[in-house]
Amino acid sequence: MSDKIKITLTVNGTAMTAEVEPRRSLADMLRDDLRLTGTHLGCEHGVCGACTVLVDGKPVRSCLMFGVQANGASVRTVEGLADGDRLHPLQQAFWENHGLQCGFCTPGFLMLAAGALEENPDMTDEEIRDVLSSNLCRCTGYQNIVKAVRLAAEVMKAGPAPQATRS
Template sequence: MTPRIDITLNVNGSDHDIRVEPRRTLADALRQDCGLTGTNVGCEHGVCGACTVLLDGEPVRSCLMFAVQAQGRRLRTVEGLANAEGLHPLQQAFTDHHALQCGYCTPGFLMLAAGTLERHPDIDDESLREVLSSNLCRCTGYQNILRAVRAVRDSRRLAREDAR
């Protein structure tokens, strides 16, 4: 075993002081050292996207980064979506549109969608389809996931237009 390194991970606005081996992936550090088990680990080699989190607002595979590399960055995980007022609009839309069945891929899809809509609020259908092809779901057939994310994009667009 190589010596452990003391690091601080900022996740959903809170600092977590942890001690990890350099080989500890960010996904495993979130789950096992920070106790944030909402991020799921699927393939562990960057194919499935179940472990997708936001790194300074951008979606990344947390199994393809080492925890030591995430120091000083702002991380967001599925635990950061809901707040005291209730579910995040994407979480509600996934429920409304039956965008999950077993739910294993859901945290990854939610973070992929959250990061994408924040950076590209007017993303077109084709580009959204392309982005959501990043992650794997073996239950839903993807169409309901697309519907859920499109619904949030469209309702936010309406809200922006109403505010003008």
């Protein structure tokens, strides 16, 4: 009954395979089988959003999906945001605007905002607040997270900074 199933998927652009029990959540598979511990688990029932990752471009709760369901999918986690040492505009904006304190919820907020901004780069303040209302943070009081996402949206729309040129 608990026979393991072998799956293949793409995580942050890299093809990977995993052999997991069907009951293994996508979050646990990422953390324990693929050793990508940037994805955090808070409530494990879809309320807190700490485990948010992108599956085929859409932000989803990875505690409410089973790993086997990601067979053939493209998954992106917080580990895939930065480009080497250069932070993603969202990470940079969280850093500069004090969008985190303890940081536990931050990977979920980053992936949520990344997915939402990819779908709609021109979110209004109201839309940003509506999207962010899905995740919980117990430190910042949210205001700086809203501010960081708003500023990151502007940077992302303006395109990569000139110093970002790479060989």
